[in-house]
Amino acid sequence: MSDNDRRAKLLRAMEYRRIFDDRLGRIERETPFDSLHDVDTASNVELWELPESDRLQIGRDARYSPSPVRTVLNALRHCDVDHEEVTFVDVGSGKGRVLLLATEFPFRRIVGVEASETLCDIARSNVEKASETREGCDRIDVVHADATTFDVPDDAGLLYFYEPFSVDVSSAVLERVEDSIRRNPRRVVLCFTGRGQPDGQASERETPPVAASAAETRPQWKRIGTVSSPDAEFYDSFLYENVNVDHGSPEA
Numbered sequence: 401m402s403d404n405d406r407r408a409k410l411l412r413a414m415e416y417r418r419i420f421d422d423r424l425g426r427i428e429r430e431t432p433f434d435s436l437h438d439v440d441t442a443s444n445v446e447l448w449e450l451p452e453s454d455r456l457q458i459g460r461d462a463r464y465s466p467s468p469v470r471t472v473l474n475a476l477r478h479c480d481v482d483h484e485e486v487t488f489v490d491v492g493s494g495k496g497r498v499l500l501l502a503t504e505f506p507f508r509r510i511v512g513v514e515a516s517e518t519l520c521d522i523a524r525s526n527v528e529k530a531s532e533t534r535e536g537c538d539r540i541d542v543v544h545a546d547a548t549t550f551d552v553p554d555d556a557g558l559l560y561f562y563e564p565f566s567v568d569v570s571s572a573v574l575e576r577v578e579d580s581i582r583r584n585p586r587r588v589v590l591c592f593t594g595r596g597q598p599d600g601q602a603s604e605r606e607t608p609p610v611a612a613s614a615a616e617t618r619p620q621w622k623r624i625g626t627v628s629s630p631d632a633e634f635y636d637s638f639l640y641e642n643v644n645v646d647h648g649s650p651e652a
């Protein structure tokens with residue numbers, strides 16, 4: 401790539417971030433969450449700023465950014481699962497906002513997997529503070545782990561992904577989900593939220609979530625629906641379930 405191309409790509413990425421941050425800022429002002437629960441989930445964190453950044457096997461431009469509140473609640477409402485029978489997993493749980501929102505549903509357990517220790521500490525502190533005003537926080541576990549090697553609980557029935565990963569990393573995570581289904585054959589729903597390319601090269605309207613392309617290309621998964629976000633088209637969610645669950649063999 402020439403210097404000019406590199407510069408143009410960088411400028412596109414900066415413009416993308418500006419649009420993204422403006423949009424998120426507007427949504428956060430419309431639906432305040434942190435002040436209601438005395439928590440810290442709204443502010444973005446660039447992962448390279450974290451003290452453990454050298455040890456994180458995550459893309460250099462990766463960041464923590466929260467899913468908007470209405471988007472998450474609306475997407476989870478559209479996921480048809482037996483809440484009492486399943487564990488909910490937020491893959492790349494960051495500061496834990498989605499975990500807190502998931503307490504509004506009667507999931508058996510609510511698990512967040514997060515590669516950054518600093519973000520896990522913030523999430524745990526958020527859970528503790530929120531437990532004073534929200535029921536169900538005692539069902540939450542924040543696990544410090546790389547999602548690509550994390551053993552997915554064998555009762556996980558709904559996994560939420562908000563654009564945390566590249567396609568390669570998402571495929572590795574889906575392999576872990578498929579391992580778990582082999583151990584305990586069952587129906588599993590995946591919810592991928594967020595459209596768009598972090599490098600700003602594609603029009604948002606045309607772009608499916610990066611992480612969801614892993615499910616699109618693996619024969620074990622089929623798309624079962626799309627949920628429009630009440631916040632912005634960028635935050636639409638794409639739902640998948642494993643195929644051939646009736647036979648107890650997702651790979652048959």
Ligand SMILES: C[S@@+](CC[C@H](N)C(=O)[O-])C[C@H]1O[C@@H](n2cnc3c(N)ncnc32)[C@H](O)[C@@H]1O
Pocket residue numbers: 447458462463464465466467490491492493494495496497498513514515516519545546547548561562563564565569
């Ligand atoms: C865009 S944030 C989403 C946070 C949260 N799920 C939400 O929707 O509010 C993505 C998170 O994924 C985490 N992450 C990225 N790669 C990861 C990996 N391999 N294993 C675990 N967490 C990872 C990042 O540290 C970041 O906190």
